[in-house]
Amino acid sequence: LAIAALNFGVTKTRHKVSVGVLRRTPTFAGVGNRVKVQHRSMSVRVEDENLSKVSARVSQRGRGRFPAKRRGMNRRKTNRKDGQKLLSELPKYDLLKIHTYQINKAGKEGNWRNVIRAYEWLKAWKVKPDKFVYNALISALCSTNPRKALEIYDEMLSGGFVPDATTYCGIISSHGKLGRWQNALDMFQEFLGSGSAEADPLGDFKGVRGKQFTARPLEVCYNSLISAYGMSKKWQKATELFAEMKQAGVGVTVVTYGALLLSYEKAGRRDDALRVMDEMVKDSIKANTIIYNTVMFACLAAKDWTMSLQLFDRMKSEGLACDEVTYLAVIQAASDARDWTLALEIAKQMKVQGVEPKVETFNALMHACVENYKWDIALNLLDIIETNHRKATENSTETSTLEASNDSFGQVTIAILGKNNSKAVIPDVISYNTCLNACVQMRDWRRAVE
Numbered sequence: 001l002a003i004a005a006l007n008f009g010v011t012k013t014r015h016k017v018s019v020g021v022l023r024r025t026p027t028f029a030g031v032g033n034r035v036k037v038q039h040r041s042m043s044v045r046v047e048d049e050n051l052s053k054v055s056a057r058v059s060q061r062g063r064g065r066f067p068a069k070r071r072g073m074n075r076r077k078t079n080r081k082d083g084q085k086l087l088s089e090l091p092k093y094d095l096l097k098i099h100t101y102q103i104n105k106a107g108k109e110g111n112w113r114n115v116i117r118a119y120e121w122l123k124a125w126k127v128k129p130d131k132f133v134y135n136a137l138i139s140a141l142c143s144t145n146p147r148k149a150l151e152i153y154d155e156m157l158s159g160g161f162v163p164d165a166t167t168y169c170g171i172i173s174s175h176g177k178l179g180r181w182q183n184a185l186d187m188f189q190e191f192l193g194s195g196s197a198e199a200d201p202l203g204d205f206k207g208v209r210g211k212q213f214t215a216r217p218l219e220v221c222y223n224s225l226i227s228a229y230g231m232s233k234k235w236q237k238a239t240e241l242f243a244e245m246k247q248a249g250v251g252v253t254v255v256t257y258g259a260l261l262l263s264y265e266k267a268g269r270r271d272d273a274l275r276v277m278d279e280m281v282k283d284s285i286k287a288n289t290i291i292y293n294t295v296m297f298a299c300l301a302a303k304d305w306t307m308s309l310q311l312f313d314r315m316k317s318e319g320l321a322c323d324e325v326t327y328l329a330v331i332q333a334a335s336d337a338r339d340w341t342l343a344l345e346i347a348k349q350m351k352v353q354g355v356e357p358k359v360e361t362f363n364a365l366m367h368a369c370v371e372n373y374k375w376d377i378a379l380n381l382l383d384i385i386e387t388n389h390r391k392a393t394e395n396s397t398e399t400s401t402l403e404a405s406n407d408s409f410g411q412v413t414i415a416i417l418g419k420n421n422s423k424a425v426i427p428d429v430i431s432y433n434t435c436l437n438a439c440v441q442m443r444d445w446r447r448a449v450e
Contacts, residue, residue: 327349
């Protein structure tokens with residue numbers, strides 16, 4: 001029905017409005033319902049799994065809008081009111097499904113504003129949210145806006161819904177983000193005392209829709225609580241809970257080890273992090289990119305940049321893919337080693353591998369230059385990201401100071417970081433603080449005021 005409304009629903013011609021005919025036909029068992037759309041001489045069948053490709057059209061800007069031209073049709077104008085009317089006539093279940101997908105999509109992108117906006121749209125259709133909508137909201141907001149997630153949880157309880165394992169995992173993570181490890185522990189104990197079948201170590205996770213999700217609900221709740229301890233820098237309690245988890249026979253996965261390593265990273269427990277990596281080898285659990293990134297930052301927190309560089313070499317020898325977090329850790333290690341040439345070389349590898357630098361990458365590079373008394377280079381790096389940001393927002397063609405210079409180092413830096421970065425980076429407070437520190441060391445008060 002969503003596909004019909006978005007693709008073939010309402011077409012406004014010169015003097016009349018033509019509405020497509022919607023028919024729902026049953027299909028094979030286990031596949032679900034198939035939507036059959038007939039419009040004039042065209043007939044289209046689309047599986048429910050393809051909803052992700054079309055539901056994006058019910059987005060932040062185009063809810064109810066239809067394209068100006070379609071294959072096999074004459075050119076027509078859009079009619080947003082007719083589109084909204086047709087969507088309002090859809091069954092409530094389909095509206096719930098569309099907006100739940102939008103909430104999950106915005107949550108994966110880390111955009112909590114779009115999550116809330118999709119929820120407000122659902123309420124604007126006067127559709128009562130179900131448990132899956134509330135779980136999607138809590139899961140999407142627990143990392144980016146935990147306070148709002150707790151408000152949604154209170155609203156869920158006031159609506160008479162019973163929380164399940166998905167709900168408890170999101171709330172435990174929300175308390176962990178806020179540093180409330182005691183509240184997270186209370187929610188975990190409430191889940192264990194709820195008498196739910198999901199609290200069984202061998203139970204199925206019925207609260208999650210997904211074919212590739214194989215973890216048990218109790219495992220996920222344990223992982224969430226260990227992560228909450230880690231965010232609160234309670235590494236002792238995280239270690240005790242990990243031992244309790246193994247003793248209780250709950251499955252320990254790479255996610256569990258990652259949650260435990262997070263607590264050691266926050267506390268700067270380098271030796272414990274390396275010990276856990278050795279323990280993973282004994283348990284025949286292969287470390288992934290996230291595990292290596294966490295241990296590298298744990299070594300950096302303990303001022304051991306040498307081990308971070310060794311882990312980076314070991315990671316490449318095992319054939320693991322490096323992401324922006326990996327390169328950020330190595331650049332920070334090079335900065336601590338006062339090796340600014342190594343930092344730029346790592347940035348060059350990052351560009352060759354197709355990993356786009358973020359503002360944290362530029363901040364680490366500028367810090368490495370300031371630590372090695374390369375103040376002009378740090379200021380020129382700030383000039384690059386400011387110029388690229390203006391180009392992206394204003395379609396400007398201006399040239400940065402570093403691009404206009406004939407300095408050989410400047411040309412190398414342009415080749416490493418890109419002359420026109422497709423994803424413009426916005427400088428943050430750390431960027432300006434680093435460059436202000438450079439101005440202070442240069443005793444250039446005019447540039448500092450600028």
